[in-house]
Amino acid sequence: MYCERCGKQIDESLNYCNACGTQLRREVLPPQKSLTAFMIAALACTVIFGLLILAILMSTLLDKVPNPDPIIAFGVAYLVVLFGICFMLSRQVSKLIDGDLKSREFPPRSATPPVQLPPRSLNQLDEFREPASVTDHTTRTLDKIPARES
Numbered sequence: 001m002y003c004e005r006c007g008k009q010i011d012e013s014l015n016y017c018n019a020c021g022t023q024l025r026r027e028v029l030p031p032q033k034s035l036t037a038f039m040i041a042a043l044a045c046t047v048i049f050g051l052l053i054l055a056i057l058m059s060t061l062l063d064k065v066p067n068p069d070p071i072i073a074f075g076v077a078y079l080v081v082l083f084g085i086c087f088m089l090s091r092q093v094s095k096l097i098d099g100d101l102k103s104r105e106f107p108p109r110s111a112t113p114p115v116q117l118p119p120r121s122l123n124q125l126d127e128f129r130e131p132a133s134v135t136d137h138t139t140r141t142l143d144k145i146p147a148r149e150s
Helices: 035-064 069-105 134-142
Strands: none
Touching: 035 069
């Protein structure tokens, strides 16, 4: 096994890297309730309590008012608003579910920086070759080219 921070080979039974001191084993935290579960619960409560309030209002107002037309218009407007609120909440729930699925596809990045390998020193490079001289390249064009004998 190798340390994810410094790249040194380490024993798997260790909790910390001997070279850089990075914690190797992560503590397992108890699972937390996700924001998605809270949003789904909020959506369900909004629908249930919204319809319950509408039913109570409609039943009390229809008994007391002789002309039911404004009460029915109020009920329709209330349902439109309730539907709009539920639609916006359901869009947010779908975005949260997509985010949860994407986070499960790729492992989360750790807070430690990636391993940086040291650069190669000159003694590890191939044989050093001196560049050709500038004068060699420029005076070579002035050399006489032997003529071909026919």
